[in-house]
Amino acid sequence: MIGLSAVVVFGGGGFVVYRAIENAKAPHGTPLTPEDFGKIASGNLDAPDPETDALKEAAVQAWKAEQLKKGRSDGGDDGLDWVQAKKKPGGNGFPTGSFPPGSNPSPGSNKAVGKQMMMAAGFGADQWGCLEKLWTKESGWNERAMNRYSGAYGIAQALPGSKMASAGGDWQTNAATQIKWGLGYIKGRYGTPCGAWGHSQSTGWY
Structure with missing residues (x-):
């Protein structure tokens, strides 16, 4: 983890940028790995994933490093600077044709x-x-928000976004499907939203 953080902070975040691009390009029908099948078989879809957790941490560190470079003494902790709110996400994994014409995100709804x-x-x-605070920090409740450091996607910022396919095939565009997945993830890993929020407050990710 120390080595990974060093690469992010001192190496210009190349690793994170590479992974973000790869995650954004992940196709809708990404094949499940043997590990994924194992989780399904055990009934535990939300077990800690060291690789994904390391990428989340690396994304947080890359964001902090960028804020320091901008000379912001407070670290720029305004929550949404690291999220790109996309009306029509690009990349092979998020084809623009899948979005209804004229459709726009509605955080309030x-x-x-x-x-x-x-x-x-x-x-x-x-x-x-x-x-409310957790997903405001993560995505602004925008179902098309993408973290430009890690490639995490959607309201709950699933990494990769294709994980949400387990909640519905319309995971790229349907807020309810993303919320369903996100609540399941929170319950499986942190127990409650407040448990997830507490972890986010202490680490910068959940």
Whole structure:
């Protein structure tokens, strides 16, 4: 991990840029790996993935390094500087033809849907504040947001975005599908939205 961080901070973030490009190009029908099949067989789709976690951490460090280069003494921790809100994501993995003509993201509507789905998923009302802040920080509740450092995609910033295909084939464009996947990920790995938010606050990622 130390070596990876050094590459990101001192090497211009080349590794992260390369991985972000590769993740963005990941096709919709990316074949599952043997490890993925193992997780499915065990019923654990949200187990920690060291490689993905390392990439998330590297993306955070690359973003911080960029802010330092800009001379921002506060580190630029405004949450959304590292997210590109794309009306029509490019790259082979996000074909523009899959988006309805004239369709635009609606963060306010997505939040309303997210709150309803969170309650339906069995989380208490006290968890909403954490979920709202978490996904505001991650994506601004924009279903087409892409992290320019890691290639993470969507409201919940799945890495790679194609992971959300497990929640529905329309994962690239449907906010509800992304929210469904994100709630499952949070429940499986952190237990609650507040657990995920706490981890995000301490590490910069979840």
